[in-house]
Amino acid sequence: MDIYAGELPALIALAGGLNWTVGFLTTVAILGILVLGLNIQWGYTGTINFGVVAFFMVGAYTSAVLTLDPPREFESYVGGLELPVPVGWLGAMLAGAVLALAVGLPTLRLRDDFLAIATIGIATILRSIANTQEGLVNRARGLNGIPRPLQQQASDAGLDYDWVLLAIAALVLLAVYLVVHHATASPWGRVLRAIRENEETARSVGKPTANYRVQSFVLGGVVMALAGAIWAHRTGTVAPDAFDNFFTFLVWTMLIVGGSGNNRGAVLGALAVGLVWFGIPLVQEDLPDALGTRVFQVRQMLIGLMIVLFLLLRPQGLLPEEKTVSRHLRAGGRRQTRWPLFTRRRPGG
Amino acid sequence: MSExxxxxxxxLIVGSIxxxxxxxxxxxxxxxRFANFAHADLMTLGMYLAFFVVGDLGLAGAELGPLSFGWGMIPAALFAIAGVSLVAVATDRIVFRPLRDRGSGFLTLAVASLGIGIMLRAAIQIVWGPAQRRYTTGIHEAWTIFGDVKIKPDQLLIIALTAxxxxxxxxxxxxxxxGTAMRATSDNPQLAEASGIDTERVRQGTWIVAGALIAVAGIMFAVQSQLRFNAGFEFMLLPMFAAVIVGGIGNPWGALAGGLLVGVSQxxxxxxxxxxxKPAIPFVILIAALILRPRGLFGSTI
Incomplete structure (x- = not known):
């Protein structure tokens, strides 16, 4: 037994590290879905949405009330319909679409920056309604015991449930990535990019740009609400205070760092900024005291700094947008890839 | 009724702020020409810079008549005005001007201002901590103005100072x-530049004026309630934007009228x-203004 005494803590630490990594990657996958949603709106269409957390929150709450058991004593919320989890996710996506229409229809035709103000407002209002309105979503106490998908099956099969959650989140991320990738690479996506570059030109060639902007805003909202639904079932509990506006800014940082208008960049940004955000508390003890005690403020500062520095120094992000005409034809065709080879040979030849 | x-x-007091x-x-x-989302955090910075003088340095001074704070608030306010204006000018020089020169759209500048706001909130928390603070403690008598409506001397000062x-x-x-150059630049920056106005200096002057106004508003807010690192962002950002849009962008009198409207309705x-x-009220006003009169009640020009 003595032999293991020294190794045991190291093994536990490794297991802890592995658990941390699995949890971290699950979080990054869910955040990646959100960033993909924002990428449709901001990256491709140039529509500004400072209320990402509102869509996330509506998705989380909708899926929760659809799948939860009816309220018990001292609880009060609508729904509690005990529907299957996938139905909850569909309901969440529908709710995201409704919210996007409600916010987008009146404001998308106006100046772009009005939407920024309206969306940051809607996030604040929805949080305060969730906190205040009796009988809606159990106010500040939040909703608990949200069913966790496949938990019973996982334990029957002897699987570690954290890995199952990671697999679910990763599969949804992949599915959303494929949908967003194909949507944005299609002629539809090309109109979005035209609107982003110059809406009047797009309109002058006969594109109903207002409709396209609403469609892109709704698709983005649906994706964000789906991310919220997965989040709710992953944590099993939602409360209003979790949906702080800062969450929106974190998602924005991920998109700007990763590369607006590039879907792989969006996912990479979620990973890179996620590493900074979730990694800093891990090294808290190694930081000098002045920083260590204020680690949460320091990492907020870093988020703000990343937004500003990337906008100033690398506005295209880590993975810049690829200039494509369509998915069948890269800009400049094949010649652009061969031309440098040809010119490089020439001096020697 | 009297309620x-x-x-x-x-x-009216909240609306003045x-x-x-x-x-x-x-x-x-x-x-x-962009929506500055860091404006509310410059407000919070103003509160805390004044706190630095009257609280951290202990320069509170003897009480000024019936007011809740002492004469130390005068140098404190001057310090806050100078500090906030300096930070505003510096962020313009370091962040907004390079983006402007590069021809970035106004949405990119709005996103950058969001980043600056986050940094300001974090910096204020790092220096002064997350807890709530007050300039002074103790109870101060309110004056009865008519019937049983009472008002504190501090609050009368807030209304008078706004006027x-x-x-x-x-x-x-x-x-x-x-001022003339500011109005010209607001109207048409290219034309202003072509007429020999140094528009970059005008922008610098605008930041100083805006910084002074928001610093004083911040101190008023903290006198009326209390200091908190996110006070501006949480409680003032939406009401201020609602006031600006109701009044017409670029129209200061419209903004003041909009502020009073938002404050009273709230x-x-x-x-x-x-x-x-309560936070929903400025939002409802904002959306109503956007749908019914997107150019504002009073037109959007200085």
Whole structure:
């Protein structure tokens, strides 16, 4: 037994590290879905949405009330319909679409920056309604015991449930990535990019740009609400205070760092900024005291700094947008890839 | 009935603070041509810079007549005005001007201002901590103005100072060369530049004026309630934007009127609806203005 005494803590630490990594990657996958949603709106269409957390929150709450058991004593919320989890996710996506229409229809035709103000407002209002309105979503106490998908099956099969959650989140991320990738690479996506570059030109060639902007805003909202639904079932509990506006800014940082208008960049940004955000508390003890005690403020500062520095120094992000005409034809065709080879040979030849 | 009168008076006080801050916001919005989401955090910075003088340095001074704070608030306010203006000018020089020169759209500048706001909130928390603070403690007597409606001397000062600031801003905009240049730049920056106006200096002047207004508004807010690292962002950002849009972007008098409208509606609404819904009032006004009169009640020009 003595032999293991020294190794045991190291093994536990490794297991802890592995658990941390699995949890971290699950979080990054869910955040990646959100960033993909924002990428449709901001990256491709140039529509500004400072209320990402509102869509996330509506998705989380909708899926929760659809799948939860009816309220018990001292609880009060609508729904509690005990529907299957996938139905909850569909309901969440529908709710995201409704919210996007409600916010987008009146404001998308106006100046772009009005939407920024309206969306940051809607996030604040929805949080305060969730906190205040009796009988809606159990106010500040939040909703608990949200069913966790496949938990019973996982334990029957002897699987570690954290890995199952990671697999679910990763599969949804992949599915959303494929949908967003194909949507944005299609002629539809090309109109979005035209609107982003110059809406009047797009309109002058006969594109109903207002409709396209609403469609892109709704698709983005649906994706964000789906991310919220997965989040709710992953944590099993939602409360209003979790949906702080800062969450929106974190998602924005991920998109700007990763590369607006590039879907792989969006996912990479979620990973890179996620590493900074979730990694800093891990090294808290190694930081000098002045920083260590204020680690949460320091990492907020870093988020703000990343937004500003990337906008100033690398506005295209880590993975810049690829200039494509369509998915069948890269800009400049094949010649652009061969031309440098040809010119490089020439001096020697 | 007297409850409504009382709430209206409180609304006018809150509205003065919103209006003062919104006058600064609308100037930068009209002249710099982007929505500055860091404006509310500059407000919080103003509160804390004044706290640095009266609290951290202990320069509170003997009480000024019936007011809740001492004469130390005068140097404190000057320090806050200078500090906030300096930070505003510095962020313009370091962040907004390079983006402007590169031809970035106004949305990119708005996103950058969001980043600056986050940094300001984090910095304030790092220096002063997350807890709430006050300039002074103790109870101060309120004056009865009529019937059983009471008002504190501090609150009368808030209304008077907002009126004074509006007059000063009027004199600046209509009686000085900088003011004329500011109005010209707001109207048409290219034309202003072509007429020999140094528009970059005008922008710098705008940040200083806006910084001064928002610093004073911040101190008023903290006198009326208390200091908190996210006070501006949580409680003032939406009301100020609502006031700016109701009043017409770039129109300081519209912003002041919009601020009073938002402030009074916000407070009076608590007579009928739960206080938890108070933040929804400026939002409803904002959306109504966007749909019905997107150019504002008073037109969007200085």
């Amino acid at each position: 409504i009168v009382h709430l209206t008076v409180i609304g 919103i209006g003062l801050g919104a006058m600064g916001l609308t100037l930068t919005y009209g002249i710099l 004074a600031a509006a007059v000063l801003l009027y004199l600046l905009l209509y009686r000085t060369r900088l 407070e009076v609404s608590t007579e009928w609806i739960d206080t938890g819904f």
